[in-house]
Amino acid sequence: MQTVKMVVTGPFSAGKTEFIRSVSEIDVVATERKISSDSEKAVKQATTVAMDFGRITVDEDLVLYLFGTPGQKRFDFMWEILSEGMLGFIVMVDSTRPETFREARSILETFRAYAPTPYVVAANKQDVDDSWDLDDMRHALRLDGKVKLLPCVATDKNTVKNVLLELLYSILAEMETNEK
């Protein structure tokens, strides 16, 4: 049995758990705990303290695992462990919370340093009126024109599938580039 791994990362409350939950064939093994800090409590009630874990069985020989990283900074020691051996990664960003963009950029750079694997950025909550335009987010996040910034609604399976597919297309393209 072969297994491959993708990592879903991003700031606190970006929608990583929901993203994995939308496509995982098993109930996501979420290790959520009640939040203690008041400022974070205002955003959501529980957060992932270790990791989320989802699974998509491809066939009898191949399984894709999706790992969600804990978004809170104090658990960043887990990031390097989770990034080991990953096929690629997805950076989730909440389009309605510009105060998290700087942190998202810093997380992206950290993961790039851990493992230079292909990645995409998913702009979550694009269905909400308050969400930032993708073009504005690209500038605010200082993403190169070549980096895929994809609209996403973490609770909508189709947009989540699209993000995963775009990452896989990037992986395929990267393999072809490396061949040349």
Add this chain to the structure above:
Amino acid sequence: MALRGNLRDFTVTQLLNLINLAHKTGTLVIEGPNEVAKVFFRDGKLSYAQIGQEDNRLAAILHKSNRLTTGQLRAIQLRATHVSDKELGLLLINSGHMTQDDIISAFQACFTDAVRRLFTWVEGFFRFENDMMPPEDRITVRLDLENLIIEGARQLREFEQLQDEIPSLEMALRFTERPGANLQKMNLSVEEWRVVSYINPKNTIQQIASAAKMNDMEIRRIVYGLIQAGLVEIMRLEGSKPAQERSRPNLPVQNREEQKSLVNRLITRIRSI
């Protein structure tokens, strides 16, 4: 959709950078603690600015720039209330009292000053209104934002914020290939020119700082300004970790064809979900 937020998360300099890079047209509205500022842009260039209830009519601006006396200002304010700024401007030019350049430069100075004052605003909410433009009868200008962005960056004092923006001095810098970015048009200080002269993918920011005899704070502030103005970008040092420059997916099989087949199986499976 909304481009809105808090100045604690996005500085005025960063907002100008975004507007400049995205060539945005519309109005940046900033609700500060005491007054509201409205800064208008066309294709990413400063077009008009208004802070609070300040008199931004042509006569008042020409008076502020000493091109009209107080007596002339009063006469215009009393007798020319029905005349628009554009009409008044034409009358002053046709009468030979001043040139079009005088009027444009007075407006440029006024709007530049308004934006400079905004750099001191650290509290407040902002939003960008795509459809809001200055009143039809007002005179507008077209001012590049790069110089203003550099000025704004010079005022950034918070070391923590600079550290967030440029976490490592072991990275190198390169000039961006953005069309329109032109160093010759920039009003760079001597220190900024000194840094610019050392920019090379083989020099780390730390090395540039040593060569230019600058401390961490000084080099960070200058590099931050150049980045915000869209002139340079941070890159890995040329020659460092060459194997990691190109991204490589981690796959459980080594054979290239098997790897491709594996990714294609994943694609087929995800499509079927």
